[in-house]
Amino acid sequence: MTEMSVAAAAAPSAAPRTAPSPAPDRYAPAGRPRLRFAPSPTGYLHVGGARTALFNWLYARHFGGDFLLRVEDTDKARSNEASTRAIFEGLEWLGLTWDEPVVYQGANVARHADDGARMLAAGAVYRCFCTAEELDERRAAAHARHETFTYDRRCDRLAPAEIARLVAAGTPYALRFRVPEGTTGWNDLVHGEIAFPNKDIDDFVVLRSDGTPVYNMAVVSDDIAMRITLVMRGDDHISNTPKQILLYHALGAPLPEFAHLPMIHGTDGKKLSKRHGATAVADYQNQGILPTAMLNFLALLGWSPGGDREIMTVPEMVKLFSPDGLLRKAAIFDLQKLEWMNGQHLSLIALDDLLPRVVPALVAAGLATTESLAARPDWFRALIDLLRVRARTVLDIVRQAEPYLRDVIGYDPEAVAKQWKDREGAASLLALTRTKLAGVTEWTTAALEPALRELAESRGLTAGKIFQPLRVALTGLTVSPGIFDVLVMLGRDRSLARIDAALAYLR
RNA sequence: GGCGGUAUCGUCUAGGGGACUAGGACGGAGCCCUCUCAAGGCUCAAACACGGGUUCGAAUCCCGUUACCGCUACCA
Structure with missing residues (x-):
């Protein structure tokens, strides 16, 4: 049977088992529990299946039991190896590890x-x-x-x-x-x-x-x-x-x-299907959703720890899990809430855990190479730390990172129309700014900020009047992190060069 | 059709007879913060499907109705 070859390839490393909870759980099983997730390999790992797997896993981990995986491949017409592999990959991405070799129903x-x-x-x-x-x-x-x-x-x-x-x-x-x-x-x-x-x-x-x-x-x-x-x-x-x-x-x-x-439904109350958009776990992975956020979101679709608890790490979910929090009603998959939750996890996750998720996305987008990022790790860490606050997905981070990674930037038409409406005025302001900036000896936010604020004051302008046109020159956009952070991330030479380029563009 | 399951803001939910003027979160509206955008803080709009019981008292218990979902294969 062809599926057997997949088994050997995908044998997961045994996850450390959570010790049985000492909490007096009235739902605690009598002996060591053994649960299984038994998908049919007829497509990809569906979010509904992922959630079923999650609850089985959570139960096993919470009560110190075993979580097993069984591939129900007896329907040979519909089963195939690619699907089996997709299920393994989805589960592994989510971190839902199983404890014993995969069982293939067809072998029995x-x-x-x-x-x-x-x-x-x-x-x-x-x-x-x-x-x-x-x-x-x-x-x-x-x-x-x-x-x-x-x-x-x-x-x-x-x-x-x-x-x-x-x-x-x-x-x-x-x-x-x-x-x-x-x-x-x-x-x-x-x-x-x-x-x-x-x-x-x-x-x-x-x-x-x-x-x-x-x-x-x-x-x-x-x-x-x-x-x-x-x-x-x-x-x-x-x-x-x-x-x-x-x-x-x-x-x-x-x-x-x-x-x-209970089932997971689409926004129209019907069983979740392709019509509702992405249903495969891998789709969310590609959209820049973090596995921990996916797990957190899925967990809350059909289970509640009680009270107002919403954002949870995986260990917290394991600790808090109880069968009596399992809900009976089908829930509707709300993408907006998933994205919000992902934003929360983006801020919550350790930078070292986030970086490995961002780097491949950046490379795939053609914005950097693994080597170029590795060449200046501190700079890169600072950049991502700056961007993740205002991102909801890893893809958001990639989009925002562009001005800092590319040599040449384009100008967003709307940004130009709004901040450089008066080309002459903008140019002279930018020229002034450039001179001021060039005179700053230490390229730090602490030194840059007073310099620019002083410039604004001396000209009788509000700081924003200086910052906004500068932001467009620096990033080509109207939105970015704080202007001083942008200057620091870009560095002195590149900042000045960008202003020169803007000046050339405007005149 | 038969059988089974489910029913609190648009959505995810808290609630397990009095603490409910029904709480939180997403989304929406607005305000604050502020160099923009986020993040954060604050405010507002928004729900117990319906009808009967039980009870001094029901969102909470029971029954019915309705709606929705699932199953009803020599599919899984």
Whole structure:
């Protein structure tokens, strides 16, 4: 299987495990919890999937358990290696590390079939000789009569001799679960008691006639094998849960706990999809969102630590996490809030952690090379520290960094129109400024500021009248960090040269 | 259609019978700070889906209605 090669390549380094919280948590699990994130590799890591992974991870880290990853690749038509890789990369970017080698569901088909056989022997399932085509016809017929289709168990009523004959003749058959009478329910960690009358659960197929497992079968068989203690997933799986519980019973396995997380919706209240814009985690990575901000934002979409707490670091989330803060209502993905939150994290993050995110973006934008930035680390650190305050994404920083990294700048038409409206006036002011600046012996904000303010005062001007035209000359823009910081970042020679260039442009 | 789930400002949410004139945050409006832009501070507008109960008292508990979402495959 091609997927196996990916496994070896992507084995993550084991993350240091958080010690079990000493807090008296009334939701604390009895033993060491084991959770898993089980995506299908049919696309990219979706933000909804990322959030499911996050909550599983948070639970495992908070309670000192294991977080496992299982790739559900049994649907060969839709699964592919690129998707598997994308999921790994998304998870790794977010820092959601898993504790054991990745499990590939496709590698377990033998066990799935064996579990089916065990249930056949135990009498929990029966052979169904109906073909998919027949079933489709009957379903369509029922639909035409406005009736709800349920399997009529005709194959369960076959005489033993008939079954033996069919089997001997090599007639293909699927294995169907014989749903017993009664009610199947569980105490969901987020919803509380949920119960389904068994009469509403159709006798579902467990093993197809080609011997491959159907979703619910594969999931239960694998979760048992992986000794999963808490199944935490999207609430679109609520109606699968009674079937799975029935399977656990039939297989004689202890039941895990279940937690069903709400969905994430787009701005129109519908399930988040491509129509709503970016849905892949990688899209946000490319847009300059920090993983910590993404995690923080996702965590708050479906969970609340209580009170007014909003901005949290990852360790804080781990510490604060509790299943009783899990929400039941679907949340709408609000990009603006994500960006605001990213701005907060941009200011919060250690500069040393931010730099590695900015450098590649700068290089990709063609504004610098790794070497050129490494050549003057202190200058670069100061620059980024100056820019990050007014940026919401890494891409904002890149945009703002341009005047400090390029040799030649262009002038924003609007800036020219607004600040250099009177070309002559602007030029003479700039000339004056240049002279003043050239006379400043120490190129520091402390020395530059009094010099320019003095110039303004001597001319009877407000400081802004000097600063704004200067800003355009220096950056080509109307917005920038404080003018003295800009002068210092640019340095004496380049600042003076920029003013000269502006003078040439104006005259 | 059947079954299940959900329901507090536009959005994310606090709230778990009296502390609610319903709090915070994003976004919006405005003010302050200020060399611009951010950041920050302050102010304003903005919500308990509806109807019945239970209770001295309900956003909080129960029932119903409505709306929305999900499932309803030999898909996952």
